[in-house]
Amino acid sequence: EAGVAQSPRYKIIEKRQSVAFWCNPISGHATLYWYQQILGQGPKLLIQFQNNGVVDDSQLPKDRFSAERLKGVDSTLKIQPAKLEDSAVYLCASSLLLNTEAFFGQGTRLTVV
Amino acid sequence: GENVEQHPSTLSVQEGDSAVIKCTYSDSASNYFPWYKQELGKGPQLIIDIRSNVGEKKDQRIAVTLNKTAKHFSLHITETQPEDSAVYFCAAPNYGGSQGNLIFGKGTKLSVKP
Numbered sequence: 609e610a611g612v613a614q615s616p617r618y619k620i621i622e623k624r625q626s627v628a629f630w631c632n633p634i635s636g637h638a639t640l641y642w643y644q645q646i647l648g649q650g651p652k653l654l655i656q657f658q659n660n661g662v663v664d665d666s667q668l669p670k671d672r673f674s675a676e677r678l679k680g681v682d683s684t685l686k687i688q689p690a691k692l693e694d695s696a697v698y699l700c701a702s703s704l705l706l707n708t709e710a711f712f713g714q715g716t717r718l719t720v721v
Numbered sequence: 722g723e724n725v726e727q728h729p730s731t732l733s734v735q736e737g738d739s740a741v742i743k744c745t746y747s748d749s750a751s752n753y754f755p756w757y758k759q760e761l762g763k764g765p766q767l768i769i770d771i772r773s774n775v776g777e778k779k780d781q782r783i784a785v786t787l788n789k790t791a792k793h794f795s796l797h798i799t800e801t802q803p804e805d806s807a808v809y810f811c812a813a814p815n816y817g818g819s820q821g822n823l824i825f826g827k828g829t830k831l832s833v834k835p
Contacts, residue, residue: 612764641821650727650810650825651765664815664822699764703821709755710821712764 610634612713614700620719626688629716633681633702639663641710642675642685643699651699657683658706690720723748723813727826734801735834742829744811745793753820754794756785757810759828765810769796770820801833 613632621627633640638659643651654673656664660680668675672691677683687694697715724747734740746754752773757765771778771785771794778785784797798805808830812823 639819639821648827650725650812650827651823652825653815653822656819656822663819701764701821703819706819706821708820709767709770710823712757712766714762714764 612700612702612711614698614713614716616716617714618717618719620721621690623692623720624689626686627690627718628684628686629698629700629718631683631685631700631713633683633700634704634711637702637704637711638680639703639706639708639710640677640683641701641703642683643701643712645697645699645715647696654685663706687718690718692720694718695720723751723815723824725811725813725824725826727811727829729829730827731830731832733832733834736801736803738801740796740798740801740805740831740833742796742809742811742831743793744795744826745791746813747792748813749789749792751813753814754785754787755812755820755823756783756796757812757825759808759810761807768809798831801831803833803835806831806833 640657642654645651657677675685699715701710701712703710755770759765787794811826
């Protein structure tokens with residue numbers, strides 16, 4: 609079974625630029641999560657989708673971050689404009705249903721300079 | 722909301738020794754406690770989890786114990802091997818939410834010396 613796919617693996621941008629990350633969850637998984645993991649810390653949830661609807665975006669900095677999952681499969685996370693403190697690994701995870709195990713992708717490492 | 726504290730932040734053991742990592746949580750309504758292992762350059766991988774209706778769960782060399790009264794849970798790894806070296810995270814559900822909507826501890830970097 610293929611895992612959660614994320615791209616790109618690495619991205620370096622200057623502050624105030626925009627960036628987008630892409631996630632393809634495990635086939636058939638209805639629930640999708642985006643997490644932010646700052647170096648030396650545990651992952652922090654940014655947004656949770658159930659199919660193409662948002663379940664929880666309470667920790668998403670909505671002034672600069674946006675995410676969508678238009679067809680209930682792939683998802684994109686965008687940052688515009690980026691700040692230095694956005695440097696982190698952005699992890700996508702998916703689960704078959706709301707209350708089943710979440711599987712994580714390898715993440716996208718973002719460096720803002 | 723939930724708060725998860727994890728100790729120690731680093732742990733070094735000799736191969737074959739046991740390792741114990743402890744976590745506390747704040748929300749007495751939390752009922753699911755997973756442990757994730759994260760290797761360098763990879764995403765977290767679930768290694769074991771426990772629900773609040775049991776006090777202990779084992780899977781080969783790995784075990785998790787839960788004390789609901791004290792609101793703490795622990796990961797026990799016996800007969801450690803070099804490949805156990807990684808960062809381990811405990812977690813608990815955010816606002817009693819789903820198994821993937823989690824509050825993570827800050828992690829424990831485990832080093833197993835051959």
